Amino acid sequence: xxxxxxxxxxxxxxxxxxxxxxxxxxxxxxxxxxxxxxxxxxxxxxxxxxxxxxxxxxxxxxxxxxxxxxxxxxxxxxxxxxxxxxxxxxxxxxxxxxxxxxxxxxxxxxxxxxxxxxxxxxxxxxxxxxxxxxxxxxxxxxxxxxxxxxxxxxxxxxxxxxxxxxxxxxxxxxxxxxxxxxxxxxxxxxxxxxxxxxxxxxxxxxxxxxxxxxxxxxxxxxxxxxxxxxxxxxxxxxxxxxxxxxxxxxxxxxxxxxxxxxxxxxxxxxxxxxxxxxxxxxxxxxxxxxxxxxxxxxxxxxxxxxxxxxxxxxxxxxxxxxxxxxxxxxxxxxxxxxxxxxxxxxxxxxxxxxxxxxxxxxxxxxxxxxxxxxxxxxxxxxxxxxxxxxxxxxxxxx
Numbered sequence: 001x002x003x004x005x006x007x008x009x010x011x012x013x014x015x016x017x018x019x020x021x022x023x024x025x026x027x028x029x030x031x032x033x034x035x036x037x038x039x040x041x042x043x044x045x046x047x048x049x050x051x052x053x054x055x056x057x058x059x060x061x062x063x064x065x066x067x068x069x070x071x072x073x074x075x076x077x078x079x080x081x082x083x084x085x086x087x088x089x090x091x092x093x094x095x096x097x098x099x100x101x102x103x104x105x106x107x108x109x110x111x112x113x114x115x116x117x118x119x120x121x122x123x124x125x126x127x128x129x130x131x132x133x134x135x136x137x138x139x140x141x142x143x144x145x146x147x148x149x150x151x152x153x154x155x156x157x158x159x160x161x162x163x164x165x166x167x168x169x170x171x172x173x174x175x176x177x178x179x180x181x182x183x184x185x186x187x188x189x190x191x192x193x194x195x196x197x198x199x200x201x202x203x204x205x206x207x208x209x210x211x212x213x214x215x216x217x218x219x220x221x222x223x224x225x226x227x228x229x230x231x232x233x234x235x236x237x238x239x240x241x242x243x244x245x246x247x248x249x250x251x252x253x254x255x256x257x258x259x260x261x262x263x264x265x266x267x268x269x270x271x272x273x274x275x276x277x278x279x280x281x282x283x284x285x286x287x288x289x290x291x292x293x294x295x296x297x298x299x300x301x302x303x304x305x306x307x308x309x310x311x312x313x314x315x316x317x318x319x320x321x322x323x324x325x326x327x328x329x330x331x332x333x334x335x336x337x338x339x340x341x342x343x344x345x346x347x348x349x350x351x352x353x354x355x356x357x358x359x360x361x362x363x364x365x366x367x368x369x370x371x372x373x374x375x376x377x378x379x380x381x382x383x384x385x386x387x388x389x390x391x392x393x394x395x396x397x398x
Contacts, residue, residue, distance in 0.1 A: 015114060020107035023121055024100055030132050030351060031092050036359045039385060041134040042392035045091050048073035049080075060209050067209055068168040069136025087395060095134035098142045102131075105145040110320040111152075113327050119340025120316060124246050124347035125309035132354065137306065140169040141313050144176050148317045151184065159184065160198035167202030172310040174206055175292040176317070179285035183321075186284065233257040235297035238304075239290065240265035243311040244339050247346040275332050278325045286318050312343065366393025 047056060047063070048070045056070050076094040080087045106126070107117070120126060130137045143166040150158035159180075166177040181199040190196070237257045241249055241264045249261040276283035293311055297303050319326065319336065327333045358364070366389070369379060381387035381398040391398055 016107045019117065019121060020103055023103050023107065023127065026351075027099060027103070027127065027131050028096060030354060031096060031134070032089065034355045035092075035132050036354075036363045037088050037091065037134060037389055037392060038359050038362070039388045041091065042388045043385075044069055044136065045073060045077065045087065045392065046388070049077040057209065061211065064210060065136060065170060066168040066206055068139055068165065072136075072139070088392065091134055095138060098138045099131050102126075102138065102141045102145060105142075105149060106316070109149050110145075110316075111324075112320060113324075113333065115333070115337055116319070116327070116340060119337045119344060121344070122347045122351075123312065123340060123343035124350055125312050125343070126316070127347050128350040128354070129306055129309050130313070132351070133306075135306075136169060137310075140166065140173045140176070140310065143169060143173065144180075144313065144317050145320075147177070147180050148320050151180065151321060156193060156195050160194040163195065164198040164202035167199070167206045168209075170310075171206075171210075171296065172289075172293065172307065174203065175289045175296075176310075176314055177202060178292070179288040179314075182288060183281070183285040186281070230257065231298055231302055233262055234302055235294050236265050237261040238297060238302070238308040239293050239311050240268045242305055243308040244268060244315070245342045246305065246309075247349065248342060271335055275326060275335060278329070278332075279322055282318050282321055282326075286314065289314050312339075315339075360389070362389035363393045366390045366395075369394045370396070 047059060051059060053071075056067060060067055073091070073094055076090050080090045083090070106120075110117070112120075126141075130141055143162050147159055147162035147166060150156075150162055163177040163181055166173040177199060181195065184195055185191075188195075234257045237249070241261045245264060245268075248264065249258055272286065273283075276286065290311065293308075297307075301307070327336075369390070370393070373379060375396060379394075379396075379398045381391070387398060
């Protein structure tokens with residue numbers, strides 16, 4: 001009996017190690033040897049590189065993101081000034097570090113059924129949207145996963161710091177930190193705890209750093225493109241169907257909605273009620289994040305697939321908090337695996353496209369300018385935003 005248990009533990013450890021290194025090597029290969037950095041990836045790099053600390057802080061109310069990603073990139077921009085290495089590799093390396101930590105937590109520290117882990121391993125959001133693409137969303141996942149790990153370990157100090165840092169990532173990090181804080185408080189009921197204090201400080205710093213936004217900025221980007229009724233349906237489909245079952249409808253990443261997508265969203269609501277019926281305490285934080293994300297999409301920023309995907313990431317975190325009652329029911333296990341399989345199919349398609357099709361002509365254009373146009377010859381760019389990745393690959397001012 002003891003020998004069987006030892007073999008079983010070895011198999012679990014072996015599978016986790018293999019899963020971690022396989023995922024990591026795939027991620028590194030695509031990021032360094034295939035992926036073409038696009039505008040948002042380069043823009044954050046230039047903010048960190050070309051602005052001082054005061055300028056970065058004063059820029060946040062326009063950008064809408066807290067400072068942590070820019071501050072994190074700062075030392076890497078200094079490193080790029082002394083190393084004879086193209087900047088895109090240093091930026092990618094900077095992103096690989098937290099991405100590796102995310103994969104480590106997912107494979108080694110999350111006690112999920114093997115079939116669930118395998119089905120989630122190549123999920124679109126975990127491996128591509130937040131894994132391959134070099135953006136600050138990776139810190140949302142890192143601090144969320146750390147918060148879940150410390151919750152499981154009942155380490156309140158680690159949890160407190162994780163929630164504080166989670167509030168400095170994105171507005172979705174704020175939603176998640178608030179929900180996990182509520183989950184912890186309902187269990188512990190300690191209002192004077194470090195968890196409450198650090199969460200409160202994190203929320204306050206987030207509000208001070210990001211708001212007030214420039215007048216009308218959010219409304220002009222997407223809010224006025226859709227009537228209220230359409231915005232409601234897009235928000236519903238985006239935060240449910242597009243977040244959990246990407247690619248299953250034609251409007252996964254666009255601003256539209258369709259009847260099938262809305263019906264699937266309603267079915268998913270029923271499905272999540274079924275999933276969490278055996279652990280209702282986990283349904284509370286999941287419901288809180290769902291409501292906050294929906295209202296944010298409805299009234300502030302409709303968003304796109306990169307924002308909606310935060311819901312799927314939070315699902316992984318909530319499932320990792322389960323004491324496995326959820327997976328005792330075969331129907332629930334199959335539903336979760338089905339979500340993971342759809343995610344993986346879309347993730348593999350995204351990786352295939354990234355390997356076989358360049359995102360744009362930015363890299364080719366930038367390298368051509370760098371090779372053939374003398375540095376003394378000025379290059380004039382008309383569209384600041386669209387030209388950003390070309391500037392990144394050229395490594396000179398336009």
